[in-house]
Amino acid sequence: MVENQRWLDYLAHAVLICGVIIVAFPVYVAVIASTHGPTAFTSGTIPLLPGTNAVESYTGVFQGGIAAQMSVPIGVMLTNSMIMALAIAVGKIVISILSAFAIVYFRFPFRVLAFWMIFITLMLPVEVRIVPTFQVIANLNMLNSYYGLTVPLMASATATFLFRQVFLTIPDEMMEAARIDGAGPMKFFRDILLPMSQTNIAALFVILFIYGWNQYLWPILVTTDDSYQTIVAGIKRMSDVVDSEPLWNSIMAVTVLAMLPPVAVVIFMQRLFVKGLVDSEK
Template identity: 90%
Template sequence: MVENQRWLDYLAHAVLILGVLIVAFPVYVAIIASTHEPSAFVSGTIPLLPGANIAGSYTGVFQGGVSSQMSVPIGVMLTNSMIMALAIAFGKIAISILSAFAIVYFKFPFRVLAFWMIFITLMLPVEVRIVPTFEVISNLNLLNSYTGLTVPLMASATATFLFRQVFLTIPDELTEAARIDGAGPMKFFKDILLPMSQTNIAALFVILFIYGWNQYLWPILVTTDDSYQTIVAGIKRMADVVDSEPNWNYIMSVTVLAMLPPVLVVIFMQRLFVKGLVDSEK
């Protein structure tokens, strides 16, 4: 029997609060640093109290006031990152759920082998596959294109495995009932499987959107045209200056702006995720 000890509650809350502070402190530093003048960073330290230059920092970023450090307008970089994140998220979900549907509900030779060939790719890190993948994209003339940025990152063994496990929990009686009612495979998929997978789709979308948004290595490999530069690569280029000191207030302003879309997606999709859980319980 577990005893209700109040000091354990206090300890658990203290650990959680400490964890939140550790995670949130870098975000706080970025926000505070974006409110100061560039001269505030000459000493090599970052102020921990808000400054009075918040309007100047963000206005300068949007108006091109840091053109020496930003070769591409921030709007273009944000748009490229948004296209990449959405394409990867939707592409991964679409490919994975259809793959899992085929593996679970269709009888074809070597379907188990096909699943394990997909699953075994989890053991191969991206860095192992990145050189041959780049070679394929180069041979297909897909460099400096949204197709080259997104298509190679759309396959997901993790999402396929998740949807397969979800489909295996659906009772066979439901499948038989749909077959008796005359529902074909795609109607069964659209009217039954998709609504029952809303929770998983919502959770996966959040994870995959952030995964696509935070991509750094692949975009700088397949794009040499600045018009395809993403926001993460842009922040790195802003910090890599040779003949002058980086304008850290502008860099932190761009960093804060780069954090907003993933944060908004998490907040928005969290409601959908909870709603999916409640509806599934009903």
């Protein structure tokens, strides 16, 4: 540092400790709540120290059927979320890397038009075209299916731009050498481009997995059948009870389970995650 000012260091530590507490507090409360029995929430305030009901809370949500609004076993929802997140991440990467390859390594009529069409998807988030998109999905019979959940979300301008950027930095000599050695475009793509963009693919995968897992509006629109419900979209229905108090310990157990996979990804693959985040915003 520029000069040694102890009080500023102490202040910085104090600020950071406060920050970490604020950031962690809601999740702490959720974890604690999930270790209590349902009776802990009928009076007084939320408990702040662990209870003894953890095993029952979690096995309860896995078995399902605790109450009418929790009829779907959580295993089904977790599986659906996993399928959705993986399919969207893999699908987006495959589709985008192929388009970027076409745009960078070929010159053909309508190339610029194709580029702009991909660019426009950035400007049309699901939220602003909810009703007509729903009608399209309904007309194509894609409601209540994994196709409906994943395929419409696979177009990606950011991923395409990212791979375009990566390909543009790969030296031209690579391709010239490959061509001299008689490699066709697909062989060049498989044996040179793919291995050279491995880290970018991994970083992007981390970001897209989180994106897919955290989808909320889309699963609500596309699924009415419980067997296609995802966990993030399902939580709300559990807390929506009219007559009685919600079963907070079970809801918080589900909330913790819904957070666990993406949070684990961020913590254990922090380096890739940061790279993916910074790359995909350029």
